[in-house]
Amino acid sequence: MTDWPSAFFEQHPAFSPIRRFLALFTAPPDHTDWQSLPVVAHSRSGAPIRFVHSDSITEYYELAIYQHGQVATRLNWHDTFNAMIWHAFPLSKSALNAMHQRIICANPDSKIRGAARDAATLFDECGLILPYSDPQLLQMLEQHQWHELFVTNKGQWGKQIGAITFGHANFENLLNPFLGLTGKCWPIAVERDFFALDIAAQCAQLDENLAHLIDADWLQKPRQLPALPYLGVPDWHPEQDLHFYENTAYFRPKRQKLG
Template identity: 40%
Template sequence: MSWDPDFTTRNAILGQLAGLMHFEQTGWPRLACLNKQLATDLPVRFIDDDSFTALNCYYEEAVADGQVPTRPANWHDFFGAVIWHLFPRTKVLLNQWHMEHIQEFGARQRTPRRDRITHFDECGLVLAVPKGDEMETLLVNHQWHSLFLEYRHHWGRHWQPFIFGHALYEQALHPFIGLTAKAVVVTMPADFFAQPRAAQYALLDQQLCTQLAQQTLFDHPRPLRPLPLLGIPGWWPANESPAFYDNTDYFRPRRQG
């Protein structure tokens, strides 16, 4: 797909990035532009295919060395760079965990834990909620009508979603029924929800990194909660109708047992 400098206006999902970065050029941003716009204060830099090949190492090893392989004219890698800009602490932590398993088991052996980390890295969504909130219970039990209809007024106020998985942004270029995130719930202090968006990302990145480091989330099977992305109020026009949530192929009930 060709470059679209107005990608944040395509829909409300991509609109989450509006005002956080500016790419006005008519063609794909070059690597120097990505590094200037997104990596100025990061512990990593984005490198091209030739530089990556010259390193003669695996992807995670390059990242551990502070160099993120980034393919040109590629939406997946472009959004990967965007997530590095927004969640640098958490991205470093996830790669550190990859490296620990690489050192123990070798780079060619993909352990279940690494697969779970990668799943979150690609399709993760972070739900910021206030202390004492029941979001986790609603997600675990797939209580979609309560989550999206009964508590609809909570979204954008007490419940604020932040996409972490860069593959979700790529898929959001052409949204489809079935688009599902894997959610992690993070409790944030009350004053967080009144902060400007850029400040929220910095605070959330720090808290998410701390929470993941203190948990053994990725040691367990199916650690992440499915969340039908198009069900989030304001993110998809069709969900203004309550009947939208009656599609049990998309808003699936919890499996018994």
């Protein structure tokens, strides 16, 4: 991480949730830069969230966040984008951390992470929030009707359905994209006027909704999060011609159940 592609961040729609935070910097931030920013989030223990050198932490990653607000942050793209998501979705990130804390404390001697923690980690790393006002569009995604979702209904993206990046690994991958990139999405039903809001207001509304669902233990297993080949989202990839969408190795059809 030696350069800071401000023009790319400004132009690529996937970076819209964190763009206003990326704009705070003109070069890759270090720990001094992070410490200079106002606190935007707290752990559920009340500790202010700070992004600190990983070598300064002696506890397990999630416990250090919950107890002390210390987020181990290496000076690389992966952890930089994680810090950005803490700024964009502070309630949801705190709720995910509290979820890990609850499960760990309920089973302190277990070395098994379990399905719920696996799902939380998948969403944290490669998740996308999928606000939608038309259930038919969600059904297309669930049925892997990719041509209908991305091509036939291209004009509905940003009007009745959207993809808002949450997983910090997705941002890292989009710096050097390759066919095969797939995220796990969390569909959230919204009113149609949601899409008239600016991105900050959209993120704030989704942040509250997600935090509530996480606190209610809605997330129990990875299968609850449908797959999304996100290079197919309109304008997220430069080569979105019809041939691109015909690639069934990437846009995989729905697997038929036997029997």
